[in-house]
Amino acid sequence: MLVNPYLNFSGRCQEALDFYQEALGARVLFLMRYKDSPEPMDPAQLPPGAEKMVMHVSFAIGETTLMGSDGRPGQTTKFEGFSLSLQPGGIPEAERLFAALSQGGEVRMPMGKTFFSPAFGVVADKFGVSWMVYVPQPMG
Numbered sequence: 001m002l003v004n005p006y007l008n009f010s011g012r013c014q015e016a017l018d019f020y021q022e023a024l025g026a027r028v029l030f031l032m033r034y035k036d037s038p039e040p041m042d043p044a045q046l047p048p049g050a051e052k053m054v055m056h057v058s059f060a061i062g063e064t065t066l067m068g069s070d071g072r073p074g075q076t077t078k079f080e081g082f083s084l085s086l087q088p089g090g091i092p093e094a095e096r097l098f099a100a101l102s103q104g105g106e107v108r109m110p111m112g113k114t115f116f117s118p119a120f121g122v123v124a125d126k127f128g129v130s131w132m133v134y135v136p137q138p139m140g
Contacts, residue, residue: 004064005084008071009127013054016068016127020061023100023125024086029058029065047074061086083122083130091135094119098133101125 009016020026034041035051053070060066066084071077088094098111104126111121111133119135 002065005066007066007068007079007129008075008077009054009068010075010077011053011070012127013057013068013070017054017057017059019126020059023103024061024097027060029060031057045072079124079128079130083132085132085134087134087136091119094121094133094135098123101131101133 007016017026017028017031021028032055033051034046034053034055037055041051054068056067056069058065058067086094086097088097095111098121101123102125106124107121108124108130109120109122111119114120117135117137119133121133122130123133124130
């Protein structure tokens, strides 16, 4: 069984994808816009211009697949009560990813050494998604 996060970006999905591709090296695996749906959409549910919105996307960051969409037109989403955790290969990469995610976002805990990690920080990106950047303590 897999559990994949599904993120609704309130009309900013393409912008989020572009940001994650630049900041995290995300790769789009599949993308469908409302206009590309194999079944016609009910015009009452799609305001004019919504046909260009992202109906569904699968994208990979490292070995993890996330999914998302623009959400339903007019729907507002808040990302609360969870964080996505990034575990880069070392401190320099952690610092780079943290800085990239911080652009236009909010640092909630600056990157620094803790009792459980040589580099740990928490940031909400410009879309409101919370990220924990974590380098594991060396074993031994």
